[in-house]
Amino acid sequence: MDRDNAELSGELLVEPPRSHAPAGPVIVSVCISCKASDGSGVVVGPDMFEAVKAALGDGEAAVMVRPVQCLSVCKRPATVAVTSPDGYTFLFGDLQTDSGTDALVSFVQSYRKSDYGLVPWRERAEVLRKGMVARVPPMRWSPDDGRAPK
Numbered sequence: 621m622d623r624d625n626a627e628l629s630g631e632l633l634v635e636p637p638r639s640h641a642p643a644g645p646v647i648v649s650v651c652i653s654c655k656a657s658d659g660s661g662v663v664v665g666p667d668m669f670e671a672v673k674a675a676l677g678d679g680e681a682a683v684m685v686r687p688v689q690c691l692s693v694c695k696r697p698a699t700v701a702v703t704s705p706d707g708y709t710f711l712f713g714d715l716q717t718d719s720g721t722d723a724l725v726s727f728v729q730s731y732r733k734s735d736y737g738l739v740p741w742r743e744r745a746e747v748l749r750k751g752m753v754a755r756v757p758p759m760r761w762s763p764d765d766g767r768a769p770k
């Protein structure tokens with residue numbers, strides 16, 4: 621049965637897990653040192669950390685939210701990194717507490733089921749598309765030609 625037929629017959633489609641989804645915990649690092657970009661000197665990082673931790677951090681060992689001091693993207697507060705032991709590392713800036721947290725929750729859900737945590741562009745919220753600072757391949761990525769490891 622193809623997808624169209626399954627949808628027509630009302631069957632629930634369950635996407636099978638991809639073969640290279642990250643096995644380890646997803647680690648969400650939130651900078652608690654970030655200051656507002658308006659020059660006021662107000663530290664915004666702790667609020668971002670508390671919001672992300674409340675949304676993602678409690679009750680599930682598969683996701684760990686941790687505070688960090690500076691991700692070297694200080695001109696684009698608030699900043700957050702998402703990584704895992706065998707997955708991509710994403711670094712985001714320009715995040716607001718409310719919209720950024722919602723976007724990160726969705727992103728982490730996609731990360732956990734994507735090959736090497738490489739969340740497809742279409743599954744990234746607009747705020748994360750605009751706030752993307754870096755995308756770093758996993759440690760065991762091929763050093764020769766940059767292809768995905770086998």
Ligand code: FES
Pocket residue numbers: 651652653654655665689690691692693694695697699
């Ligand atoms: S103070 Fe937050 S990235 Fe540097």
